[in-house]
Amino acid sequence: MKIKDKKKCVIIISIVIILIGLLGFTLRNEISEILSIESTQSTQYVDNPRTLKEWQEVNQNVVMVLEFNSNGILHNIPVLEVENGDKYMKRNPWGNYDTMGSVFMEKEISPFIGSNNWLINGHSSFNKDWNFTFLKNYSNKDYFNKHSIYQVEMEDGFHSFKIVSFAEYDYDLGEEQLYLGWYHNNFSIKEGISMFKETLPYTLVLNAGVEYQGQQIMTLITCNMKKKDSRYVLMAIELN
Structure with missing residues (x-):
């Protein structure tokens, strides 16, 4: 040239x-x-199932694999436990630059061992079925009821989680007006019950039949791409 x-x-x-x-x-x-259509490898999370061991061969920081069946489409998503969450906002499990980053939990904020509320972050897309984009479907009550249980593979096998609520939090309201108690990593049973009650004003869809009795909590967090400072938050508890 x-x-x-x-x-x-x-x-x-x-x-x-x-x-x-x-x-x-x-x-x-x-x-x-x-x-940036070709700048992500998160297409490999869709209808391309891998075991926990296989994902750990990609990245040793993978501690669990989420499996959601979304209207016949399987989402097989590795979750990394990392020291620096900012790094993995634009870095995928293969270690490559990626506009969709990784799905991860930060060790300091929500350790895999020692926390009864796993706070898991993942990007969303406007119109591509990447990372946590499909979670937005839970704002539809029929979809919520049909897909209220998902599977998680960990070192000791598969665990079932039941979704309690799907909520939206607008960070523009400021910390004084916005309830963020769900962003804690440990709850007593009493505190957990209170926390779920406090989230009700922000809840879009609720599974009223689920009762918290000290089970492991999993909180999935993703962005609402139509609002700059809004987050969708899906909360689930483990089925014993």
Whole structure:
């Protein structure tokens, strides 16, 4: 390529980046996603089941594998326990740069061993079935009731979890007005019951038939791509 042509390409790319930066949050992310179709490996989480051992061969920090059956589509998602969550926001289990990052829990905030509330973070997409995008379906009551149980593979075998609630939290409200008690990693039975009650004002769909009696809690957190500072939060408890 001639030097002049290279300069033209640099100028065009620079203009595109500036224009994207000037766009609103929603449109900017949609364009970024379209331009980054090949920049994620999270397509391998869909209808491509792997065992925990197989995922640990990819990354030794994988501590569990989530398995959701979403209307016949199997989501097989490895969960990493990591020291630095910021790193894995844009780094996948293979160690590569990835716009969808990894699904992970931070050791300091929610240790796999010693926490009775696993706080698991994962990105969502606007229109691609990547990472935690499918969780948004739980805002539909019929879907929620049909898919209220999912499986988790750990070192000691498979565990079943039943979904208690699917909620939305708008961080724009500020900490004084927004309840974030669900973001703790350990609860007594009394505290757990109180916590689930406190989440009710934010709950979009609720499984009223589930009672907390000290079971392991799993909290899945993902972004609402239509609102910059909004998070969807799915809470589930282990079935004994």
